Amino acid sequence: MNDTSKRSPGEGPIPSDLLDVVVVGAGLGGLYMLYRLRKAGFRVKVFEAGGGVGGTWYWNRYPGARCDIESMEYSYSFDDELQQEWEWPERYATQPVILDYVNHVADRFDLRRDITFNTRIKTATFEPSAEVWTLTADGLPPIRARWCVMATGNLSTPQTPDFKGLESFEGDWYHTGIWPHEGVDLSGKRVAVVGTGSTAIQMIPKIAAQADHLHVFQRTANFSLPARNAPMDKERERAFKATYPERRAEARRTSFGVSGYPLPTQSALEVSKEELVARFQALWDEGGTIGFLTCFNDFLVSEEANEVAAEFVRGKIRETVNDPEVAQLLCPNDHPIGSKRLCLDTGYYETYNRDNVTLVNARATPIIEITPKGIRTTDAEVEVDVIAFATGFDAMTGALREIDISAAGGERLRDKWEGGPLTYLGLMVNGFPNMFLITGPGSPSVKSQMIHSIEQHADWISDCIEYMRENYITAIEPEAEAEMRWVLHVNEVADGTLYPRANSWYVGANIPGKPRVFMPYVAGTSVYREKCDRIAAAGYEGFKLTTESNPASAVAGS
Ligand code: NA7
Numbered sequence: 001m002n003d004t005s006k007r008s009p010g011e012g013p014i015p016s017d018l019l020d021v022v023v024v025g026a027g028l029g030g031l032y033m034l035y036r037l038r039k040a041g042f043r044v045k046v047f048e049a050g051g052g053v054g055g056t057w058y059w060n061r062y063p064g065a066r067c068d069i070e071s072m073e074y075s076y077s078f079d080d081e082l083q084q085e086w087e088w089p090e091r092y093a094t095q096p097v098i099l100d101y102v103n104h105v106a107d108r109f110d111l112r113r114d115i116t117f118n119t120r121i122k123t124a125t126f127e128p129s130a131e132v133w134t135l136t137a138d139g140l141p142p143i144r145a146r147w148c149v150m151a152t153g154n155l156s157t158p159q160t161p162d163f164k165g166l167e168s169f170e171g172d173w174y175h176t177g178i179w180p181h182e183g184v185d186l187s188g189k190r191v192a193v194v195g196t197g198s199t200a201i202q203m204i205p206k207i208a209a210q211a212d213h214l215h216v217f218q219r220t221a222n223f224s225l226p227a228r229n230a231p232m233d234k235e236r237e238r239a240f241k242a243t244y245p246e247r248r249a250e251a252r253r254t255s256f257g258v259s260g261y262p263l264p265t266q267s268a269l270e271v272s273k274e275e276l277v278a279r280f281q282a283l284w285d286e287g288g289t290i291g292f293l294t295c296f297n298d299f300l301v302s303e304e305a306n307e308v309a310a311e312f313v314r315g316k317i318r319e320t321v322n323d324p325e326v327a328q329l330l331c332p333n334d335h336p337i338g339s340k341r342l343c344l345d346t347g348y349y350e351t352y353n354r355d356n357v358t359l360v361n362a363r364a365t366p367i368i369e370i371t372p373k374g375i376r377t378t379d380a381e382v383e384v385d386v387i388a389f390a391t392g393f394d395a396m397t398g399a400l401r402e403i404d405i406s407a408a409g410g411e412r413l414r415d416k417w418e419g420g421p422l423t424y425l426g427l428m429v430n431g432f433p434n435m436f437l438i439t440g441p442g443s444p445s446v447k448s449q450m451i452h453s454i455e456q457h458a459d460w461i462s463d464c465i466e467y468m469r470e471n472y473i474t475a476i477e478p479e480a481e482a483e484m485r486w487v488l489h490v491n492e493v494a495d496g497t498l499y500p501r502a503n504s505w506y507v508g509a510n511i512p513g514k515p516r517v518f519m520p521y522v523a524g525t526s527v528y529r530e531k532c533d534r535i536a537a538a539g540y541e542g543f544k545l546t547t548e549s550n551p552a553s554a555v556a557g558s
Contacts, residue, residue, distance in 0.1 A: 027055020
C-alpha cells in the first residue's frame with residue numbers, strides 16, 4: 001500500500017489532491033449525499049454536467065413538466081425546518097417550482113461551494129494498490145478520492161431514435177429531456193410530438209393549446225389517470241405539516257414510499273365486480289396514481305383483477321374522446337395497467353377532441369424517415385415546423401454507461417453489464433470497490449417516491465463510509481455470490497408480477513439492442529429498507545471488507 005492508504009479513511013491529514021468522496025451529479029441525490037457526508041466530516045466534492053443543481057428538474061423543461069407525486073410527499077424529509085417552511089403552491093408541483101425548491105436547498109445548506117458545474121465526468125478508474133478512484137473530465141486535472149458515489153440519475157440519458165433524414169429537417173427539433181432553457185414559442189406552428197409516454201402525456205395538452213396544429217405520433221397507447229391538480233389546499237397543508245415526522249415514518253412502511261397508501265392486504269378477487277368498479281371510480285375521482293397501484297395486493301399480480309381496472313380506464317377514454325376511432329386507438333391493449341409507468345394527466349384525453357389535434361397511428365403506419373418538411377410514415381408525409389421527441393431515456397443504466405468506469409484488473413462496468421446490470425442491493429457492484437450507486441438498478445428507485453429512496457440510499461452510504469472510518473476498513477465491495485443472489489432475487493420478485501409483461505423502459509425495451517432485464521426491485525420500499533438495514537447491522541453481510549491492519553479480505557457477516 002502506498003502513503004495515501006495509510007491514513008484512516010476520513011481522518012488525519014489529507015494529501016492536498018485526495019478527497020474522501022467524489023460525487024458525480026448534483027441532482028436531488030448528489031445534493032443530499034453532499035449534505036450528509038459533509039455533516040459526517042468527510043471532504044467531498046461534487047461534479048455536475050449541467051450549469052446548475054436539480055438533475056432531472058434542471059434538464060426537463062418541456063411544457064407541462066410536473067411531478068406525478070404530490071408535493072407534500074415529493075420533498076426532502078431530512079430537515080424538519082425545511083419541510084415546515086417551504087410552501088408548495090399546488091397539489092402537484094411544476095418543474096420550475098421544483099427547480100426553485102432544489103436551488104433553495106442548495107443555498108440554505110451552503111452546498112454550492114463544493115459543486116463544480118458544467119463538468120461532465122468522462123472516466124472513473126479504481127487503482128487497487130492505492131485504493132483510490134481517479135475521475136477525469138475535460139479541462140480539469142484528475143480528481144482523486146477514496147470513495148466514489150454515482151448520483152447520475154435514472155432518467156438522464158435522453159434517447160432520440162436514429163431516424164433517417166433527421167439532419168435534413170428544415171424546421172426545429174428538440175428532445176424533451178434537453179428542452180431549451182429559454183422555452184420554445186410554438187404559437188402558430190405546426191408541431192409533431194413523437195411518443196406518448198408520461199412526458200408526452202403531460203406536454204400534449206399544453207402544446208395543443210398553443211400550436212396551430214399538433215400531430216401526435218403514437219406507437220403504443222398508455223394508461224393515464226387524471227391528476228385532479230389544484231392549488232394547495234391550505235387546510236390539508238396545515239394538517240400535513242402538523243404531523244410531518246409521523247407521515248414520513250409512515251411512508252417508510254409502504255410499497256412506494258408515499259404516506260396515506262399503506263401496504264394493501266385485500267385481494268381484488270375477494271370483492272365483487274361492482275365493488276371493484278366503485279373503488280376504481282372513487283380513485284379516479286380523487287386523482288393520482290398511487291391509490292390505483294396500491295388498492296389491492298394483487299393488482300399487479302392477478303391478470304383478472306388488473307383487467308377490471310384496465311377496462312375501467314378504457315371505458316373512461318371512450319367516454320371522453322368524441323371520435324370512436326380515435327378513442328379506440330388511445331385505448332391501451334398490449335400491457336396490464338400499471339406494468340408500465342402509470343401516467344398522470346390534466347386534460348390529456350380531452351385534447352383529442354380539439355380540431356387542431358391529429359392522432360397518427362405510428363404502429364400501423366410507422367415513421368420511416370424525417371424529411372426536410374416533416375415526418376414521413378409508411379402512409380403519408382406530415383409537414384411540420386417543429387418536432388418534439390418525447391421518446392424517453394436510456395433508463396437506469398444509460399448515465400453510468402456514458403462514463404467509462406473501470407476497476408481492478410481493468411474490468412469495465414460497461415462490459416460487466418453487457419447482459420444487464422449486476423449489483424448488490426442496487427448500491428454496489430462486485431469488482432468495483434468503494435463505488436456506490438444512488439438508486440441504482442436492483443433497488444426500488446423509479447418504482448418509488450424518488451426522494452424517499454434517494455434519502456434512504458444516501459443515509460445507508462454515509463453510514464457505511466462512517467463505519468469504515470471507525471473500523472479502519474479501507475475497501476468494501478460485494479461478494480460475487482451475494483451479488484448474483486440479489487440479481488436472481490430481483491428477477492424472481494419481478495417474475496411474480498405482471499411488470500415483465502410490458503415492453504417498458506423498466507426492461508430496457510425502448511433501447512434497440514439493450515438486454516431485456518427487469519431493472520427495479522419491486523418488493524416495495526419497506527421490504528427493501530429492512531433488508532438494507534439488516535445487512536448493515538450484520539456487519540455488511542455479503543460484502544468483502546478490507547481492513548488496514550489486515551489487508552487480506554475478510555467476509556463480513558455470514
Ligand atoms: P417513455 O415512457 O419511454 O416514452 C417514450 C415514448 O416514445 C413511447 O411512447 C415510445 O413508444 C415512443 N417512441 C420511442 N421511439 C419511437 C419511435 N421510433 N417511433 C415512435 N414512437 C417512439 O419516456 P417518457 O419521457 O415519456 O417518460 C420517461 C419517464 O420519465 C416517465 O416514466 C417518468 O418516470 C418520468 P413505445 O411505447 O416504445 O412504442
